[in-house]
Amino acid sequence: MSEEKILLAHGSGGKLSHDLIQKLFLPLFLNPPFEPLDDSAEIPDQKKRLAFTTDSYVVNPLFFPGGDIGKLAVCGTVNDLSMKGAIPSYLSLSFIIEEGFPIELLKKIISSIHATAKVAGVKIVTGDTKVVEHGAADQLFINTAGIGWIKEGVSLSSKNARPGDAILLSGYIGDHEMAILSQREGFQFQEALKSDCAPLNDLVQKMLDVCPAIRCMRDPTRGGLATILNEIASMSNVGIVIEEEKIPIRESVRGISELLGLDPLYLANEGKLICICPSGAEGDLLKVMRSHPLGKEAHLIGKVTEENRKKVVLKTLIGGHRILDMLTGSQYPRIC
Amino acid sequence: MSEEKILLAHGSGGKLSHDLIQKLFLPLFLNPPFEPLDDSAEIPDQKKRLAFTTDSYVVNPLFFPGGDIGKLAVCGTVNDLSMKGAIPSYLSLSFIIEEGFPIELLKKIISSIHATAKVAGVKIVTGDTKVVEHGAADQLFINTAGIGWIKEGVSLSSKNARPGDAILLSGYIGDHEMAILSQREGFQFQEALKSDCAPLNDLVQKMLDVCPAIRCMRDPTRGGLATILNEIASMSNVGIVIEEEKIPIRESVRGISELLGLDPLYLANEGKLICICPSGAEGDLLKVMRSHPLGKEAHLIGKVTEENRKKVVLKTLIGGHRILDMLTGSQYPRIC
Numbered sequence: 001m002s003e004e005k006i007l008l009a010h011g012s013g014g015k016l017s018h019d020l021i022q023k024l025f026l027p028l029f030l031n032p033p034f035e036p037l038d039d040s041a042e043i044p045d046q047k048k049r050l051a052f053t054t055d056s057y058v059v060n061p062l063f064f065p066g067g068d069i070g071k072l073a074v075c076g077t078v079n080d081l082s083m084k085g086a087i088p089s090y091l092s093l094s095f096i097i098e099e100g101f102p103i104e105l106l107k108k109i110i111s112s113i114h115a116t117a118k119v120a121g122v123k124i125v126t127g128d129t130k131v132v133e134h135g136a137a138d139q140l141f142i143n144t145a146g147i148g149w150i151k152e153g154v155s156l157s158s159k160n161a162r163p164g165d166a167i168l169l170s171g172y173i174g175d176h177e178m179a180i181l182s183q184r185e186g187f188q189f190q191e192a193l194k195s196d197c198a199p200l201n202d203l204v205q206k207m208l209d210v211c212p213a214i215r216c217m218r219d220p221t222r223g224g225l226a227t228i229l230n231e232i233a234s235m236s237n238v239g240i241v242i243e244e245e246k247i248p249i250r251e252s253v254r255g256i257s258e259l260l261g262l263d264p265l266y267l268a269n270e271g272k273l274i275c276i277c278p279s280g281a282e283g284d285l286l287k288v289m290r291s292h293p294l295g296k297e298a299h300l301i302g303k304v305t306e307e308n309r310k311k312v313v314l315k316t317l318i319g320g321h322r323i324l325d326m327l328t329g330s331q332y333p334r335i336c
Numbered sequence: 337m338s339e340e341k342i343l344l345a346h347g348s349g350g351k352l353s354h355d356l357i358q359k360l361f362l363p364l365f366l367n368p369p370f371e372p373l374d375d376s377a378e379i380p381d382q383k384k385r386l387a388f389t390t391d392s393y394v395v396n397p398l399f400f401p402g403g404d405i406g407k408l409a410v411c412g413t414v415n416d417l418s419m420k421g422a423i424p425s426y427l428s429l430s431f432i433i434e435e436g437f438p439i440e441l442l443k444k445i446i447s448s449i450h451a452t453a454k455v456a457g458v459k460i461v462t463g464d465t466k467v468v469e470h471g472a473a474d475q476l477f478i479n480t481a482g483i484g485w486i487k488e489g490v491s492l493s494s495k496n497a498r499p500g501d502a503i504l505l506s507g508y509i510g511d512h513e514m515a516i517l518s519q520r521e522g523f524q525f526q527e528a529l530k531s532d533c534a535p536l537n538d539l540v541q542k543m544l545d546v547c548p549a550i551r552c553m554r555d556p557t558r559g560g561l562a563t564i565l566n567e568i569a570s571m572s573n574v575g576i577v578i579e580e581e582k583i584p585i586r587e588s589v590r591g592i593s594e595l596l597g598l599d600p601l602y603l604a605n606e607g608k609l610i611c612i613c614p615s616g617a618e619g620d621l622l623k624v625m626r627s628h629p630l631g632k633e634a635h636l637i638g639k640v641t642e643e644n645r646k647k648v649v650l651k652t653l654i655g656g657h658r659i660l661d662m663l664t665g666s667q668y669p670r671i672c
Contacts, residue, residue, distance in 0.1 A: 004438070004439040004440075005435075005436045005437060005438055005439060006433050006434070006435060006436060006437040006438075006439060006442065006467055007435060007467070008435050008467050008469060009467075010433070010465065010467050011433070011465060011466050011467025011468075017465065020465065021465070024439070024442065024443060024446055028446060028447070028449075028450040050386075050483075052426060052428060052461060052462055052481075052483060053428065053462050054428035054429070054430045054462055054463065054464055054479065054481050055430065055464045056430045056431070056432050056464055056466045056479055057466075058432055058466045058468050058472075058473075060472075090388060092388060092389065092390035092481050093390070094390045094391065094392045094479055094481075095392070096392050096394055096432070096477055097342050097346070097347070098342070099341075099342060099343060099344050099669075100341045100342060101341060101342040102340070102341055102342075103340040103341060103342060103360075104340075106342065106360065107360060110360055110364060111364065113364075114364040125388060126388055126389050126390055127390065128390055128391045128392055129346065129347055129353065129356065129357070130347050130392045130393075130394045130670075130672075131342055131343070131344050131345075131346050131347025131669065132347075132394050132474065132669065132670055133344060133669055133670070135471075135474075136394075136396075136473070136474035136670075137394075137472070137473050137474065137477070138468065138471075138472035138473065141432055141473070141477070143390065143392055143430050143479035143481075145388075145390050145428050145430075145479075145481030147386075147388060147483065333435075333467065333468065333469055334466075334468055334469070334472070336466075
């Protein structure tokens, strides 16, 4: 691919992102037993199992309804650790800042990082700041890496789904990406649309307390619910069926999506999780989720099947079936 | 500072960088017993002591004599862990890439990362890729975070220097920054000038084997030798005296520095270390250093003193004395 260039879609979390990782990264960085497609690595050579993750944040605009790049940078990394069943403990924080960026805004972002870290119960323990000349970066980018320890007896992996398992979703999908797009494009809504950006670690630990046998948790960020379910179906070599009517989507998100020709199933979320659990555990889990502020709208949305391996099937409202592929191409850049 | 804006000097590693950290970051992120000015954090609540660090890399050009942004991103983080006396083990790797960046170049950078990680004995275990639209970032930025475990009995800190201690330097200073500048400005030299970019972990472990009582190690990156010695003098509340004639500087680096009005003592290095050790240990340490490929030109360059607390004094070639302050302002942006 000597003439190929990086496209925005290479950062979408969808097919091209996967291709890039498969072709360029995996041949060099495959270190069994590490699972390179997972958002966090588990470090196995300690008595306590350590989880380690990183994400860079390039969201535009920096401030949006429901959050800002600082809050996002803490939540995103806390959530990646949480999806491993780890208790997030320590974060690193690294800035790339464009020359001329107002220090007042930097202060606001740092305050937001501080407040979010406090809510999530994580400590920022190391960091770095680089400044580049005007025009060499758009305002400000943040990287956070995080470490946490995985509870004994917990083993969450996208490889673990089994036929018969139940699929739970913690609430409304599409809020984050739609809030970003609306802010960027200047859309107005009757219903105030806010990013769902939130640290999921407390909810996750309460869920693991009631059901340590949970197979897999994932936060449907870039690529949305449909892409993440495809990853699970593929990595576990199972089929997945979900029911459209069970998936909570706000009217405003649905409306704007129709207007723009977007599918909410592919919109990014920053405070939602998908949980795959053994059949029979869904009742207890839904109870715990619905009693938590971040899981009030939790639903059983589908199940894992023997048939249709590596495929995700949507039972539509009108009774039809539709295969949901991974996100192809890029919806919008810089949503996280 | 409501009207203030970020200047390139805020990223220089010198005075303004310190001010920014002191005024904006420390009030919010001071978590005793963490030392927020150190480049790595030590995580104390494990039986094995864990070190954790991060750095973003924005070097321009991406490829330079002696290295590239990928090699730099591995070495920089390996070296930050090494300066804590930790054995670097696992790295995260995160890219921010400008739309349109040639995939061929990305492959070259990834290969370089892979090769350097192999030399350093570290594993890349988690990562992230973001793509931003054309013009929103200058080509490609990398963040690496790293973790490693600190050997029992080792305690390195910029707070540990004591009057009487010896100060060792592992070799020629200024090579990295001067190689970058030369590449950028198109300078030609008779003597090929290359970045010293290298992973120091092997050298460090051999030094700690022969002298576990080493007080402090630092790699003089941004801000150079003079700035790092100032940090140590200040954090340990001691004076530091170094002798100009003992500091190895290549003729080409000295020549170009004079031409450009730069002081090599403030130039960035990426494969050098400063070691402060108890008086008497310097002989064994120099022997180990000089027998290692990365320490062949190691020298005893000075000592720690009771007088001139928090100051660094340079004994000049002609017998005078000069106080070396921290780097003020920015020399050149994007050298790492």
